[in-house]
Amino acid sequence: xxxxxxxxxxQILAAGRRMTLRCTQDMRHNAMYWYRQDLGLxxxxxxxxxxxxxxxxxxVPDGYSVSRANTDDFPLTLASAVxxxxxxxxxxxxxxxxxxxxxxSGTQLSVL
Amino acid sequence: SQKIExxxxxxxxxxxxxxxxxxNYTNYSPAYLQWYRQDPGRGPVFLLLIRENEKExxxxxxxxTFDTTLKQSLFHIxxxxxxxxxxxxxALLMDSSYKLIFGSGTRLLVRP
Numbered sequence: 001x002x003x004x005x006x007x008x009x010x011q012i013l014a015a016g017r018r019m020t021l022r023c024t025q026d027m028r029h030n031a032m033y034w035y036r037q038d039l040g041l042x043x044x045x046x047x048x049x050x051x052x053x054x055x056x057x058x059x060v061p062d063g064y065s066v067s068r069a070n071t072d073d074f075p076l077t078l079a080s081a082v083x084x085x086x087x088x089x090x091x092x093x094x095x096x097x098x099x100x101x102x103x104x105s106g107t108q109l110s111v112l
Numbered sequence: 113s114q115k116i117e118x119x120x121x122x123x124x125x126x127x128x129x130x131x132x133x134x135x136n137y138t139n140y141s142p143a144y145l146q147w148y149r150q151d152p153g154r155g156p157v158f159l160l161l162i163r164e165n166e167k168e169x170x171x172x173x174x175x176x177t178f179d180t181t182l183k184q185s186l187f188h189i190x191x192x193x194x195x196x197x198x199x200x201x202x203a204l205l206m207d208s209s210y211k212l213i214f215g216s217g218t219r220l221l222v223r224p
Contacts, residue, residue, distance in 0.1 A: 004155075035214075040120070042201070042216035043156070058211065090155050098205050100146060101212060103155030 006104035021076040023091030031097040032074040036087040081111040116215040131189040135202035142204035150199045
C-alpha cells in the first residue's frame with residue numbers, strides 16, 4: 001500500500017514559471033491538505049479539500065491553487081513561482097476532516 | 113493572534129532517561145491535540161491524539177498530558193532510545209474550522 005505519493009521529490013524552478021506538484025492517495029480518504037514547511041515556521045496550511053469537488057483556503061493560500069476532481073488526486077499549482085515559495089511541500093490526507101493526518105514524503109522546491 | 117509554542121532548542125538527553133517535550137498555546141480552545149514525529153527528509157507521522165476532556169493518554173513508552181487550564185500539553189518518552197531521536201510536532205484542532213494548526217517542533221537527540 002503506497003499511502004500518499006508526491007511528485008516530484010525535488011525541483012528547481014525559475015521565477016515566473018508555472019509548476020504543478022502532484023499528490024495521489026490510495027486510502028480513499030475524503031480530506032486532503034497541502035502544507036508548506038519552512039525552518040522556524042513549522043507546517044502551514046495552504047489549501048485543503050474536505051471531499052472531492054470542494055476546496056478551501058488555509059493560512060497561506062496566496063500564489064497557489066488546487067483542484068479536487070476525484071477522491072485520489074489533489075494537485076497544487078503555482079501559477080507564477082516566486083522565490084518566497086521556496087519550501088518543502090507536504091501533501092496529507094485524513095479519513096474525514098479533523099482526524100489524524102497521513103503525510104507524503106514531501107517535495108523540495110527551490111525557486112530561483 | 114493564535115499561537116502554538118514548542119521549544120526551538122534541541123533537547124539532548126542520555127539513553128534510558130525520560131524525555132519531556134512541551135507544547136504551549138494561546139488564544140485557542142482546541143477540541144483536541146495531536147503529536148507527530150518527523151524524521152529528516154520525511155513527512156510527519158502521527159503518534160497520539162488527546163481530547164480536551166482527557167487528562168492523559170498512553171501508548172507503549174509514550175505519554176501525553178493535556179491541561180486546558182494551563183493551555184499546555186506535555187509529551188513524554190520513557191526509557192528513551194537513540195532511535196527516538198527526531199523532531200516532534202504538536203498540532204491543535206479547532207472545533208470551528210476542523211483544521212490542524214502545527215507548532216514548529218522540538219528536536220530530540222538521545223545519546224547512546
